Structures are given as C-alpha cells and as structure tokens.
Amino acid sequence: MAEGSMVSMAGSMAAMAEFCGLAGQQTRAQTLVNLDKQMKAKGLSTSEIERLFDEGYASTKAKAASDPAKAQADCGPLKQMADPEEIKKWQKAAEEMEAKAKAMGV
Numbered sequence: 001m002a003e004g005s006m007v008s009m010a011g012s013m014a015a016m017a018e019f020c021g022l023a024g025q026q027t028r029a030q031t032l033v034n035l036d037k038q039m040k041a042k043g044l045s046t047s048e049i050e051r052l053f054d055e056g057y058a059s060t061k062a063k064a065a066s067d068p069a070k071a072q073a074d075c076g077p078l079k080q081m082a083d084p085e086e087i088k089k090w091q092k093a094a095e096e097m098e099a100k101a102k103a104m105g106v
Contacts, residue, residue, distance in 0.1 A: 003039055004052050007035055007039060007049055008055055008056035010031060010035055011054060011055065012059065014028045014053075014056075014057055015058075015064065016060055016074065016075070016078055017078065019060075019064045020075035021075075022078060022079065022082050031053075032049070032050065032053055035049055
C-alpha cells in the first residue's frame with residue numbers, strides 16, 4: 001500500500017474510532033504525531049501527511065453523517081478490534097506478515 005493511502009486510511013479509521021466512541025480528539029492528535037514520524041522517513045512532508053489524513057478523516061465523517069445507521073453497524077467490528085484479545089491476534093498476524101515480507105525482500 002502506498003504511503004499516501006496509508007495516511008488517508010489512518011484518517012478514516014480515526015474518524016470511525018471517534019464516531020464509535022473508541023477514541024477522541026486527543027487520540028487523533030497522537031495518531032498524527034506518530035504518522036508524521038513514520039511517514040517523514042518515507043519521504044512525505046508534514047503538510048502532505050496532514051492533508052491526506054484530514055481528507056480521509058473528513059470523508060469518513062461525512063459518510064457517517066449521511067448514513068448514521070450504517071456507520072453505527074460498522075462500529076461492531078471496530079469495537080471487536082479494540083478487544084485486548086483481538087489486538088493480540090492482530091499484532092501476531094502483523095508480525096508474521098512482516099517477517100514473511102522481509103523474507104521475500106520486500
């Protein structure tokens with residue numbers, strides 16, 4: 001996935017986490033700080049990171065506002081992902097995928 005797409009997706013996920021009551025503005029701000037550190041190393045500027053993040057965030061907020069029932073239904077999987085046991089499973093899967101990618105030279 002391209003860096004820009006990852007930043008936009010992070011903005012979208014931050015918006016849904018807020019909508020679902022799993023995070024607040026402070027989490028959004030911390031996410032931007034973390035993304036800035038990670039994506040600068042990959043060549044994106046702070047202004048580009050903020051623009052891409054804000055686009056993903058605003059787009060998702062608008063979609064949630066236009067169809068709150070669907071957005072609320074989408075909260076179920078997000079809330080499940082916030083479960084500590086689910087987080088452990090996802091972290092393990094991510095570590096395994098990263099190891100496979102490294103083995104492939106990606």
